[in-house]
Amino acid sequence: MSAPTSITEKITRLWSLIVGLKVTGKYFTKPQVTLHYPRKTLDDENLLTYRGHIELVGLPKKPGTPKCISCGMCQAVCPSNCITLTKRKPPKPTEAEKKAMEEAEARGEKVKKPSAPKDPASFNLDYTLCSLCGCCVENCPVESIRFSNDIYLAGTDPNAFRYDLLQRLKEQAAAKPGAQKAQAASGGETGEGEA
């Protein structure tokens, strides 16, 4: 009411009250969007946009193995310290291999020590700590972490929310290989994955 307004402007402002009533009146008659949860649940299509706890993304060819290269970036960047990742140890060389390596070293050759497999030995998530900030998803260099669509989570035991994500990935791969492949294909557009 500070700036002087013309009569026509005042009439349009008054008219806006009627417009508002029309809007709410229309919404009154529209169907509801609320879901009566325990009796009904969302279909998968509507779950796609839900950002639940994180889960691992499998390789396109081997859906049971994560794309993860165990770099530890997610663990380092997580503000809530809810990710625990352990790397695999390099395989122990056999006696013969050891001898061969020592001999090669004595000859002055460059010795290639066996390197550890890239995929993690364990990948645990403590969802009770997670704030769903998504830093791990953003920072994963190989896009091995994504948000799951698990919306219906309920439990009386906090241990129910401490996930072994590797186990989860294996179960997912075993449960529906077709779906997993499709998801991996849509997620693997960056060309990454042939590791």
Added chain:
Amino acid sequence: MDVPFELVRIVIAILALAAFVGVNAVILVWVERKAAGFIQRRPGPYEVGPQGLLQTVADAAKLVGKQLFTPAGADPVLFWLAPLLAFLPIFVLLLPMPFGPTATGMEVNLGLLLILAFAGLNVLSLCLAGWGSNNKWSLLGAARAVSQAVAYEIPLLLSVLAIAFMSGGMDLSAIVREQGGWPWQWNLVLQPVAFIIYFVAAIAETNRAPFDLPEAESELTAGFHTEYSGMGFGLFFLAEYAEMIVVCGVAAALFLGGWRGPFGTDGWWWFLAKLYALLLSMIWFRWTYPRIRFDQLLVLNWKWLMPLAMINLLVTAFIMKL
């Protein structure tokens, strides 16, 4: 010993009104929450009883069962006087209400004046509630309530007076009888400006959105009833919904022909239909408009409603005198 008939009638009327006010509050709160839900595309109360019908009953039971608590530093007398003072005048307000040709608690030839006079007590109760609570939000809410109620009472009175000028009396039943059953025989057609002013002022008087500044949740927690628990709050709540009935009932009687219906179908059903139509539109307004700022509230009153009501009244008086 002879008991005068009038006394019996008033006692019965007050008992009936008490039942009506209680049942109506339960229903109206349910309707309000349902309407709010539907407007926001939610189901509203749903789980308790069919379509959540018993939700408000459960809420009322909860309110009754709660501990009554007087905050430290509060004035116990004023603090507990306020909710009673808010609730008790409701019966006086509803007594001259013409629910039907015979269903009127008490036909007073100054019924309108009675309602307007006792409606003013509500302001006092809000003021006492805010003052007695010893709480800054309550006090701010009370200050707002008083300045708002005092301001909006003026256009309310002026618009009602226009009708009183036309009918030459303040008897609500007589005003209803003067109107016809068809919509074009209502006072609304002759006094559209007065009706709009009355309704806007009535919403402000009952502290309903968009004029619910005395209890503005976002700023004042709950305004004047911040410190009230249990039925202390419950009485304010009941009083608010009962006052909605009063203002809408007066509007229905003055402007919409009260219990008159077309084809000689006069009766309380018409009054209730008009009453609930007005109540529903009040609920509709609440879930449509955002709360206005306090300066806007007063500007609307002093710069718009007041002069308009005054002009309307003068023109009415002039035409009636012709």
